[in-house]
Amino acid sequence: MSSSASVTRRVFLRQAALLAAAGYLLPSAVARAATDPQSLAEQALATLRAGNLRFQQGRLQHPHETLQRRHEIVRRQAPLATVLACSDSRESPELIFDQGLGDLFVVRTAGHVLDDAVVGTLEYAVQELQVPLLVVMGHQSCGAVAATLQSVESTRLAAGQMETLVDAIRPAVLLGQGAGEARFTSIVQANVRLTMERLANSRLLLEAVAQQRLRIVGAYYELESGIVQFLA
Ligand SMILES: [Zn+2]
Numbered sequence: 001m002s003s004s005a006s007v008t009r010r011v012f013l014r015q016a017a018l019l020a021a022a023g024y025l026l027p028s029a030v031a032r033a034a035t036d037p038q039s040l041a042e043q044a045l046a047t048l049r050a051g052n053l054r055f056q057q058g059r060l061q062h063p064h065e066t067l068q069r070r071h072e073i074v075r076r077q078a079p080l081a082t083v084l085a086c087s088d089s090r091e092s093p094e095l096i097f098d099q100g101l102g103d104l105f106v107v108r109t110a111g112h113v114l115d116d117a118v119v120g121t122l123e124y125a126v127q128e129l130q131v132p133l134l135v136v137m138g139h140q141s142c143g144a145v146a147a148t149l150q151s152v153e154s155t156r157l158a159a160g161q162m163e164t165l166v167d168a169i170r171p172a173v174l175l176g177q178g179a180g181e182a183r184f185t186s187i188v189q190a191n192v193r194l195t196m197e198r199l200a201n202s203r204l205l206l207e208a209v210a211q212q213r214l215r216i217v218g219a220y221y222e223l224e225s226g227i228v229q230f231l232a
Helices: 004-021 027-035 037-056 067-072 116-127 143-154 162-174 180-199 203-210
Strands: 081-085 104-108 133-139 215-221 228-230
Touching (some): 037 215, 037 228, 081 116, 104 116, 133 180, 143 162, 143 180, 162 180, 180 215, 203 215
Parallel strands (some): 081 104, 081 133
Antiparallel strands (some): 215 228
């Protein structure tokens, strides 16, 4: 890791260790700082931002793809973040954040629509793997959102189980603001926020956020520029 956030963190930890050695700080405080989930979430976010910047600029490092890495993570995984994204073939999280094997715990459905299995998978990441950061990521030109928009405007049902997706995304369409491309973007971002709100129905995730073991952030991926914008 080479981000300035991790450098700051290393400096902080070294200072904390020096203070502990001088008797100013309990060693347990140093240990706690090293594993503080809030700073782990910050660190994970910084890693994702740095990886996405490399992706935007075509300076990919393709980290953690070696034979050695493959062997290292056979017995255990410690992903830095979990990403709930759309299944769209243009939004692969490992690629757009320039991460490798064992780095991201990824769940993808069209329009990042939730069901019990999706929520259970996210809960597993938080509860069992202690992942400190959960990113919900929508994207430009989302086909699931476009299909929902079409269904709403034509009042025709989508075929088969795709109506389930339309049902879940429909409330976001009603929140869309502006016109044309701007409206579409605002619907995609509303869909991200609604998904985040629905995650609060999970007691496990809610508790993890309340206890500051987990941070949940929304994101919007722009296909043209490669930019992932983290939403306020
Ligand atoms: Zn999509």
